[in-house]
Amino acid sequence: MRMPGGWWRSKSTPAKVETYTRWTYHFFAVFEVVVFGLPVLAQVPLRFSGWLFAALCGHALLSTATASRAVDWTRGRREQPLRLMGTLGAVTALFAAATLLVTDALPADSESLGALGSLATGAMGVGVGTITLGMRRRRWMAALVAGFAVGCLALALLLHAAPDDAVVAALALMLFPGFMAFAAAFSVWLLNAVYELDEARETRARLAVAEERLRFGRDLHDVIGRNLAVIALKSELAVQLARRERPEAVEQMIEVQRIAQESQREVRDVVRGYREADLGVELTGARGVLNAAGIACEVRGETAGLPAEVQSALGWVVREATTNVLRHGDAARCDVGIRVLEGRVVLTVENDGAESGGVEDEGVENEGPANRGAAGAPLEGRGSGLAGLRERLAAVDGTLEAGRVRKGVFRVVAEVPLAVNEATA
Secondary structure (H helix, E strand, C coil): CCCCCHHHHCCCHHHHHHHHHHHHHHHHHHHHHHHHHHHHHHHCCHHHHHHHHHHHHHHHHHHHHHHHHHHHHHCCCCCCCHHHHHHHHHHHHHHHHHHHHHHHHCCCCCCCHHHHHHHHHHHHHHHHHHHHHCCCCHHHHHHHHHHHHHHHHHHHHHCCCCHHHHHHHHHHHHHHHHHHHHHHHHHHHHHHHHHHHHHHHHHHHHHHHHHHHHHHHHHHHHHHHHHHHHHHHHHHHHHHHHHCCCCHHHHHHHHHHHHHHHHHHHHHHHHHHHHCCCHHHHHHHHHHHHHHCCCEEEEECCCCCCCHHHHHHHHHHHHHHHHHHHHCCCCCEEEEEEEEECCEEEEEEEECCCCCCCCCCCCCCCECHHHCCHHHCCCCCCCHHHHHHHHHHHCCCCEEEEEEEECCEEEEEEEEECCCCCCCC
16 A cells, blocks of 8 residues: 555655656746735726636646646756747736736726736746746846846836836836746756756766776786686697697696686685675775765774674675665765674664665565565565675575664664574575
8 A cells, every 4th residue: 555645755856856846836826826816806896807817827827838848848858848938928928018008097096006016927927937947048038037127118118107117117027027037047957956966876876886897807807817828828838749749748738727727716716705795894985985975974883803704794785785875865874883782793774865665675664574584585576685685694694674764764784693604604
């Protein structure tokens, strides 16, 4: 059963910002109708209020459609909605002009003037702010705001208003549209920045994997490259000696066999060193990577004196948990603790900013022994990362618990006995 608000928690941080931006401008359309339109029905004469309110509702719907298309264009999903933007600009200008004409038709002491002025300001603000969402150049944004200001000034002068009053009225009418244009530009910048940061996080994770592969490749090249060259040379020499029926060929082939066996042993050593993670090194690396990513990391406890098998198993837990903190959620802090309790080593990795019930076992909350199979084996449908950790820990009679402990906080707890069974190890 889907938890209330689960659709929001399941979204990534960039998707949340995009949803927030989109629905903010949808709310602006409702705000336009409620705050600026309803007072018109109560304060403006009936012969004007009905069609003004209907036109305002149409303007709000057009603004909503334009905002949605503009946000999609910002993220590269659609083409730039130039027709919608042009239509919205024309409708906004005509509506503002009609409102000012109605203002001029009413007596100078009419109580409706304030409501009509607010109506024109609100329509221009929402319209200009929505159109700005579909622009990238600041000059165009400034030109749009300036164009509406000049239009208001020209219309006021045509209605025989005093020049000083016309200038003041035009500037007053453009305060809200100018603010809305600035807010739209900032919203687009923020949305793009959040997506770029998320892509940078994914790139950093991929680079870390690529760097580890390069290190492993270099180690294999250093170990195997020289030995293979010697084997090839001695094999060629043995062939030449065998063709001449020289007894030294046997000695060369024995040397080739020895080098091949030595190479095999060295490869096993490299692979063993790659698969065995040192807990102290992993903790230092995790703290450095998280601090570089802007995540405060605190490590408590000592690793000295722990058996090599325990350090290797827990080192993999630290490595996997660090990767998950970087790739999932929006953490600001991560705490790592190591304790020895009653013959067992307990490693705890806890981070805030968890966006879902689990990191890879999504939707699992406070996963304990009841949610695991025998010997800590993962249940069907679990993520491969945590499942792989359980297999490693099960090899040393260890257990793993992972899940949300409270709102926004995710915790991984691994326990490994100090006395590791020799056969299992």
